[in-house]
Amino acid sequence: MSVHDDITAVQRCLDDLTRSLSRLEHQLGRGGLEIRRVRLDAEHLRESVALLRETATAPAAPHRPDLVTISDTPYDISLWTDSDDEGLGARDRRAP
DSSP: OOHHHHHHHHHHHHHHHHHHHHHHHHHHOSOOHHHHHHHHHHHHHHHHHHHHHHHHHSOOOOOOOOOOOOOOSOOOGGGGTTSOBTTTBOTTOOOO
16 A cells, blocks of 8 residues: 555544444534543644645655855964863963
């Protein structure tokens, strides 16, 4: 089966579940906490299947990372006044 066929089968099962819940609500009444929870869960499942269907039918676009532009202008020299030269130590000290 294809993904589309599987999602359609799940949708049919959810339709059956909804019909069965309607019959239960008619027999048990709408006021019960349990039946409301099951109804809400069924609605969440329906929404999730709809999202899954949208994802499955959307063409897979190749993911391209966002490009970051780096300026060619030199950095402000004052940014480096409080740092040591990498690997060389401080300017006014000698290595042991």
